Amino acid sequence: MGILNICIDIDGTITEPYYWLSLANQYFNTQLKPKDVTIYEIHKLLGVEEYEYDQFYYLFGELLHKEAMIRSGAKAIINELYNHHLVHFVTARQEIMRAVTLEWLANHQIPMDSITMLGSNEKAQQAKALGCDIFIEDRYENAIQLSQAGFDVLLFDCNYNKGALPANVTRVRTWVQIEKIIQNRFFINNKLDIAL
């Protein structure tokens, strides 16, 4: 098993996790800072109803995704991973955001083997369909769900995902760290292949 199927979330994983804040602050007349984003349900932080946030996202979602900042190291390391493994993006973004998502990935020169726009946070089924070996994610609930379905997860550390983690979920802070973990696994797998 030399080639790994690497599943990667998009928002908060290859994008900066708080890129939506300044536009949301303008729209809702709030002054939230990254340190205030301690839960994933954005509308609760903004003190508005879910439909109000959905309205904001309906108006500005495409612009937000278009202008999203990329996380440091993501481009170089995903390119490196792509040279040796299969890279599958699995995002909760809706189908309607496919064009802006593909444009953003192309602009940032991020290669991939597949992309799935789930429109929901039910990622375990798609992970299974892709034969996922490792899933890189930032949403705590997704990490737990994937873990319970038997998948290994690397959870990108954020202010909103600080909960306790099961053994098959590893908290990571940088893309460099992710690359090292995957390289180690690849090396160990290779050694096992040789031993067998």
Ligand SMILES: [Mg+2]
């Ligand atoms: Mg995410």
